[in-house]
Amino acid sequence: MPAKQKPADSARAHRPIVSSAHLASEQLSDLSEFEFALMMSANAFNRWIVRCMSAAGIGDLAALDVMVLHSVNHRDRPKRLADLCLVLNIEDTHTVNYGLKKLIRMGLVQGEKRGKEIHYSATPAGRDACLNYRRVREQLLAEAATLIGRKPGELARIAETMRALSGLYDQAARAAASL
Numbered sequence: 001m002p003a004k005q006k007p008a009d010s011a012r013a014h015r016p017i018v019s020s021a022h023l024a025s026e027q028l029s030d031l032s033e034f035e036f037a038l039m040m041s042a043n044a045f046n047r048w049i050v051r052c053m054s055a056a057g058i059g060d061l062a063a064l065d066v067m068v069l070h071s072v073n074h075r076d077r078p079k080r081l082a083d084l085c086l087v088l089n090i091e092d093t094h095t096v097n098y099g100l101k102k103l104i105r106m107g108l109v110q111g112e113k114r115g116k117e118i119h120y121s122a123t124p125a126g127r128d129a130c131l132n133y134r135r136v137r138e139q140l141l142a143e144a145a146t147l148i149g150r151k152p153g154e155l156a157r158i159a160e161t162m163r164a165l166s167g168l169y170d171q172a173a174r175a176a177a178s179l
Helices: 029-055 063-076 081-088 093-105 124-147 154-177
Strands: 109-114 117-122
Touching: 029 063, 029 124, 063 081, 063 093, 063 109, 063 117, 063 124, 081 093, 081 117, 093 109, 117 124
Parallel strands: none
Antiparallel strands: 109 117
């Protein structure tokens, strides 16, 4: 009698990993699994960017502060508060404004009033902080990213899917606001 074979990984029944089983109906079990993975990824990413910036020499920043600094530094063009909120997909402008004021106090960002609006740009110290962050990021993530064994372009396709899903959630948020 032949030995009993274990089923191949692909033949195993998929068991969703979710944090809120009460939300994991049959209709939306995949979405519930995605949402849990997204929460874990968002928290890990936020922790990472804070620690990466600290390793780059700039401590005492929250995750949003780091994102604002990188967005202000992007393409070395001044940006308005509204531009930053749009790019970061943040409705609460006061949170970004608070981050900008903190970055200005730290000497990483400067503001220039043009008409009724302030245009923000990175200072030389802010640009250096972003370059140091890049060095730490490459040192710690470049090799690890290749070890995952992803095919070229696969992470870009995942990012594209995530952007599409963010649109789905934005639309659902607008619909929920009108209920």
